[in-house]
Amino acid sequence: MMDENLKRTILLDHYSHPRNKGLSDDPTYRTLHMASDSCIDDIKVQVKVKDGIVEDLRFDGVGCTISFASTSIFTELLKGKSVKEALALIEEYYAMLDEKTYNPEDLEEANAFDTLYKQANRIKCGTIGVKGIEELIRESVKNEK
Amino acid sequence: MFDVKAIRRDFPMFQNNPELIYFDSAATSFKPQKVIDAVMDYYCNKTVNIHRGDYDLSFNVSNTYEEAREVARKFINAQSSDEIVFTNGASSALNLVAYGYGQKYLTADDVILSSEAEHASNILPWFRVAEVTGAKIEYIPLRPDGSFDIELFKKAMHSGVKVVTLAQVSNVLGYILPMKEIAKIAHSYGAVVVCDGAQSVPHIKTDVQDTDIDFLAFSGHKMCGPSGVGVLYGKYALLDKMDAFMLGGGSNARFDICGNILLKKPPFKFEAGTPCIEGVLGLKAAMEYLMDIGMENVEANDKMLVHYLSSKLLELPNIELYNPHSDCAICTFNVKGVFAQDAATYLNTKHIAVRSGNHCAKILLNVIGASETIRASMYLYNTKEEIDRFVKEVAQIDLDKCVGVFL
Structure with missing residues (x-):
C-alpha cells in the first residue's frame, strides 16, 4: 500500500493542477466524450497514437477529485508507452480497483488509488477517463491494422 | 400541535x-407505519384483483381502491373523484398529458411554454410532442438567481401558446410558483396549464379549484406513500377529450373483431391493466396521514x-x-x-x-x-x-x- 500522506499529496496535486488538460485541435488526435449516466462527471479525452506508440494524451471537462486525478495521472503515465504496454498498465489498474492481484511496480502515481475500492460507489469515477483512453487506444489499433 | x-x-x-x-426527501420520503401496514394488509389479508371479482374480497378491495380516489380528490380539492387518474408516478402522469393531450391537439403553429428550471420529467415529454407535432418549445426566462418572475412570464405569453407547463416547486431551488396567477394569465390566452406537482403536493397545501390549473401530476413516494404510484389530476372535460396512453383490460367497455373500441369514461379509460393496487392503498394511507397532521x-x-x-x-x-x-x-x-x-x-x-x-x-x-x-x-x-x-x-x-x- 502506498503511504497515506503521499496518496493525499498526489490526489490533491493532480486535482488542483491537472496535467495535459485542454483539448487539441490537431485532427490526428482521437476524441471521446465520457459522460456517465450514473454520476455527474463529464470528461472528454484525446489520444494520439502513431506507429504503435501512445504519443500524447489530453483531457478536459468537469469532474470530481477522483475522476480528474485518475485521468490526469494516466495522461502522464501512458505517454510514450507502446500500445501494448499502455493497455497492460490499464489492465493492472483495473485489477487493483477490483481487489485482484496486480503488479504495483509500473503503476507509479496511479497507486494512489489502491484503496479506492473502499468507496465502491466511486470506483466508476476512477475509471471514467481511463476507460475512454483505453477505448481510443483500442480503436487506433484496429484502424492501423 | x-x-x-x-x-x-x-x-x-x-x-x-x-x-x-x-x-434527501426531495428524492424520496420515508414511509410511516400506517402506510407500511396498508400495503402489508393488502398482501396478507386481501390480495385479490379489483373491479372484476364476484366475491366479497374483490368487492371490498375495489371499494377501498375507489375510496383512495376520493381521498386524493379531497387532498388536492378536485371537484370530482372522476378527475383523479392513478398512474405509476408523476413522470408517467406528465407523459400521459403530453401524449394524450399534447400530441393529439397541438400543431406546428403552436407553442409549449416552459421554464429553464424544469425537471427532465416535465420537459422531455414535451420535446417529444414538439418532435411529433412540429410545435415549438419556448422558455420563460428566470431571474438571475433562478427564481420565477410573473412579469417575465407575462412577457413570454402570447396567443400561440397552447400549453404552459411548469413545476410548482423547482426540485433544485425550492421556490414556489404562483400557480393561480399563472393559470389566470394562461387561460386569458386560451392555453392549458400543466403543473408538475412532484415537489409541491407533498409539501404545500394544494387546491386545484382555487389555482384553476388544468392538469396536476404528483408521485406517492415523495409524500410518505409507496413508490410506483402517482396521480394525474385533470379537469374532467379535458380528460374526456384526451387519448389514453395505454389500451388494455379494464379501460374499455366494448371492442369487436373489426377493431372498434369503445373506451370507458375517465378516469377508467386511462387505467388499462391491473393497477398498482397495494400502491394506491398505501397512497391512500399516506394522504390520510398527511391530512391528519x-x-x-x-x-x-x-x-x-x-x-x-x-x-x-x-x-x-x-x-x-x-x-x-x-x-x-x-x-x-x-x-x-x-x-x-x-x-x-x-x-x-x-x-x-x-x-x-x-x-x-x-x-x-x-x-x-x-x-x-x-x-x-x-x-x-x-x-x-x-x-x-x-x-x-x-x-x-x-x-x-x-x-x-x-x-
Whole structure:
C-alpha cells in the first residue's frame, strides 16, 4: 500500500493542477466524450497514437477529485508507452480497483488509488477517463491494422 | 400541535437507522407505519384483483381502491373523484398529458411554454410532442438567481401558446410558483396549464379549484406513500377529450373483431391493466396521514426548517448557497473549491444522506452558474437538531478532508 500522506499529496496535486488538460485541435488526435449516466462527471479525452506508440494524451471537462486525478495521472503515465504496454498498465489498474492481484511496480502515481475500492460507489469515477483512453487506444489499433 | 418527536416515531426508518441524517426527501420520503401496514394488509389479508371479482374480497378491495380516489380528490380539492387518474408516478402522469393531450391537439403553429428550471420529467415529454407535432418549445426566462418572475412570464405569453407547463416547486431551488396567477394569465390566452406537482403536493397545501390549473401530476413516494404510484389530476372535460396512453383490460367497455373500441369514461379509460393496487392503498394511507397532521402544518414546519438551515449556511464562509429564499425545504449549495460529489461522499462518512449532481434539471444549472450542486432536502420528520449536526459537519468540509475519504 502506498503511504497515506503521499496518496493525499498526489490526489490533491493532480486535482488542483491537472496535467495535459485542454483539448487539441490537431485532427490526428482521437476524441471521446465520457459522460456517465450514473454520476455527474463529464470528461472528454484525446489520444494520439502513431506507429504503435501512445504519443500524447489530453483531457478536459468537469469532474470530481477522483475522476480528474485518475485521468490526469494516466495522461502522464501512458505517454510514450507502446500500445501494448499502455493497455497492460490499464489492465493492472483495473485489477487493483477490483481487489485482484496486480503488479504495483509500473503503476507509479496511479497507486494512489489502491484503496479506492473502499468507496465502491466511486470506483466508476476512477475509471471514467481511463476507460475512454483505453477505448481510443483500442480503436487506433484496429484502424492501423 | 406539530410534534416532530411523535412524527418520527411513526417512521421505522429512524428506529432502524439511528445515526442517519436523511436530507434527501426531495428524492424520496420515508414511509410511516400506517402506510407500511396498508400495503402489508393488502398482501396478507386481501390480495385479490379489483373491479372484476364476484366475491366479497374483490368487492371490498375495489371499494377501498375507489375510496383512495376520493381521498386524493379531497387532498388536492378536485371537484370530482372522476378527475383523479392513478398512474405509476408523476413522470408517467406528465407523459400521459403530453401524449394524450399534447400530441393529439397541438400543431406546428403552436407553442409549449416552459421554464429553464424544469425537471427532465416535465420537459422531455414535451420535446417529444414538439418532435411529433412540429410545435415549438419556448422558455420563460428566470431571474438571475433562478427564481420565477410573473412579469417575465407575462412577457413570454402570447396567443400561440397552447400549453404552459411548469413545476410548482423547482426540485433544485425550492421556490414556489404562483400557480393561480399563472393559470389566470394562461387561460386569458386560451392555453392549458400543466403543473408538475412532484415537489409541491407533498409539501404545500394544494387546491386545484382555487389555482384553476388544468392538469396536476404528483408521485406517492415523495409524500410518505409507496413508490410506483402517482396521480394525474385533470379537469374532467379535458380528460374526456384526451387519448389514453395505454389500451388494455379494464379501460374499455366494448371492442369487436373489426377493431372498434369503445373506451370507458375517465378516469377508467386511462387505467388499462391491473393497477398498482397495494400502491394506491398505501397512497391512500399516506394522504390520510398527511391530512391528519394538516398540510398547513407540514408547510409551516418546512418553512421553519428551510429558513433555519439557510440562515445557518449563509453564516459559513466555505459555502455558496444558491437559493437563500427557498420556501420549500430545499437548500442547494456548494462547498467552495470542492466538487459536489466529493462533499456528498464525505458527508456520507458522517451518516448524512444528501444528493449531489444536476438533479435532472440540466438547463437550470446554466442559469445559476454551477454544473453540479449539493441538495439538502427535508420533510416533516426532520429537526433543528439534525440541522445543527449537519451544519457542524458542512462547516468543516474542505478538499483535504474529502480526499481523505479515499485514502
